[in-house]
Amino acid sequence: MNLRNQTFxxxxxxxxxxxxxxxxxxxxxxxxxxxxxxSAHSPFPDTxxxxxxxxxxxxxxxxxxxxxxxxxxxxxxxLFAKKQVDLIFWFHGWHNNVDNAAQYYKLxxxxxxxxxxxVLVLPEAAKDAADSYGGKLENPGVFRSLVADVLSGLKxxxxxxxxxxxxxxxxxxxxxxxxxxxxxxEKGGIKINEAILFDALYDGTEKFISWLNKDTDxxxxxxxxxxxxxxxxxxxxxxxxxxxxxxxxxxxxxxxLTPAAIxxxxxxxxxxxxxxxxxxxxxxxFRLLFENxxxxxxxxx
Numbered sequence: 001m002n003l004r005n006q007t008f009x010x011x012x013x014x015x016x017x018x019x020x021x022x023x024x025x026x027x028x029x030x031x032x033x034x035x036x037x038x039s040a041h042s043p044f045p046d047t048x049x050x051x052x053x054x055x056x057x058x059x060x061x062x063x064x065x066x067x068x069x070x071x072x073x074x075x076x077x078x079l080f081a082k083k084q085v086d087l088i089f090w091f092h093g094w095h096n097n098v099d100n101a102a103q104y105y106k107l108x109x110x111x112x113x114x115x116x117x118x119v120l121v122l123p124e125a126a127k128d129a130a131d132s133y134g135g136k137l138e139n140p141g142v143f144r145s146l147v148a149d150v151l152s153g154l155k156x157x158x159x160x161x162x163x164x165x166x167x168x169x170x171x172x173x174x175x176x177x178x179x180x181x182x183x184x185x186e187k188g189g190i191k192i193n194e195a196i197l198f199d200a201l202y203d204g205t206e207k208f209i210s211w212l213n214k215d216t217d218x219x220x221x222x223x224x225x226x227x228x229x230x231x232x233x234x235x236x237x238x239x240x241x242x243x244x245x246x247x248x249x250x251x252x253x254x255x256x257l258t259p260a261a262i263x264x265x266x267x268x269x270x271x272x273x274x275x276x277x278x279x280x281x282x283x284x285x286f287r288l289l290f291e292n293x294x295x296x297x298x299x300x301x
Contacts, residue, residue, distance in 0.1 A: 032112050033075040037153040041145040042069040042123045043135030043180065055130035056094075065129040071146070072098040072122040073153060074108055078299050079117060081160040084167035086118040086296055087150065093175025093200070094130045098122040105174070105280045110287035115298045118168075119159075121150055125180065132202070134180025143188030166190070168295040174198040174280060175228070185211040185218075193295045194219040198285075199276050202230040205238045212247070212267070221268045221289060223254075227276040235269055242267065254279075262292035 049066040052059055060066070079085070088111075092101035102108050102122060111120045123146065126133060136142045147166050154160045169192050171181045178197050182204025185192050192215075195208065201222050212218055222238070224231045242249055249267035257270055272279050280286050290296060 031077060032108055033077055033079075033157065033159060034108070035073055035153070035157060037071050037073065037149065038069045039071050039123070039146055039149040040069065041136060041142050041149055042071055043125050043133075043137050044068060044127075046133075046135035048133065049126075049131075049135070053126070053129065053131050053133070055126075058130060060126070060129040060131065065127045065131075066135075068097075068124045068127050070098060070124040071150065071153070072102060072124075073150065074102070074111060074120040074122075075154065075157075075159050076112060076115075076117070076299060079119065079159055080299065081117075081119075081154075081164050081167075083161070083163070084165050085151070085154065085160050086116075086167040086170070087121055087147065088116075088118055088170045088172060088290060088296075089121045089123065091123070091125055091134075091171070091173035091177030091180050093173070093177050094126075094132070095128055097127045098124050101174075105277075105286065106284065107280075107286060110281065110284045111290075113284070114287045114291040116291065116296050117299045118296055119150070119154065125177065130176075132176035132179040134183055137180050137188070138183040140187040141189035143184045144190040147190055168193045170194040170196065170290065170293060170295060172196045172198070172286070172290070173200050175200055175276065176202070178202055178231075179204060182207040191215070192218065194221075194293055196221045196223070196289050196293075197231075198223050198280050199225050199228055199231045201234045201238065203234065205234060205241065209238065209241060213245075219266050219268075219293070219295075221262070221270065223270045223272060223279055223285060223289070225272050225274060225276055225279060232271075239269055254285075257288075259288070259292045262289055263294055 044066045052061045178200030186207040250265040251269045254272040
């Protein structure tokens with residue numbers, strides 16, 4: 001995987017991003033409940049990166065890139081969660097971190113605009129590094145423990161009832177964030193209802209297919225472009241494997257995508273002519289896909 005272009009895009013547009021989206025993000029902050037926790041079950045630190053990592057020709061030290069156990073949590077102020085709370089976990093890709101991803105891709109503003117009665121969770125992955133490794137979350141049962149830590153954080157903030165349990169769990173990710181999602185659906189130790197990948201299917205195809213075969217209620221969406229090295233080809237390989245086992249799926253172009261197509265199709269493969277980064281927020285496809293998931297509900301007015 002070579003995503004140098006993503007690095008240059010983010011660096012070159014950082015100032016523009018601040019000026020263009022800063023005010024909107026600030027408005028979302030006023031409406032959203034945003035806080036950080038630290039979890040022993042977040043991806044890092046992890047023994048496999050205790051000596052750093054060489055990624056895409058650059059060495060990334062442990063101290064600067066693999067010590068942050070931050071989990072960013074965003075909840076709507078009118079969240080209603082007595083018995084259970086639905087959770088959306090988002091995993092960023094290379095050369096990024098949770099706070100920048102939330103702002104650059106307008107995740108907070110899109111999530112809040114959706115009106116969903118759910119909580120958005122961003123665990124810190126390899127921070128500002130060229131690395132798809134999911135750390136401890138690639139180990140059996142660790143994701144289940146991370147979910148428990150998130151629930152504890154929500155209870156500490158008095159956002160959910162003290163006896164509240166996790167409801168539906170949806171996973172989303174961009175680019176290199178797809179690797180950890182594949183491991184979570186395989187051995188996270190807790191039911192995953194839906195996985196939505198944005199140009200993030202580089203590998204892990206067999207993990208996803210095995211999960212979908214075992215849980216016939218689970219849903220999978222891959223939103224892919226012609227850019228990058230791998231997602232388009234791997235998406236087609238997955239489609240071919242599923243067709244060979246006579247599994248129903250839908251392939252569509254972004255220009256033909258409708259809310260009904262998202263809601264009513266269990267396996268959906270969406271091709272876009274846009275750039276690798278743009279498919280998340282130009283237009284607001286993060287909101288479109290999660291807002292139309294049959295597993296999520298909106299806050300009652």
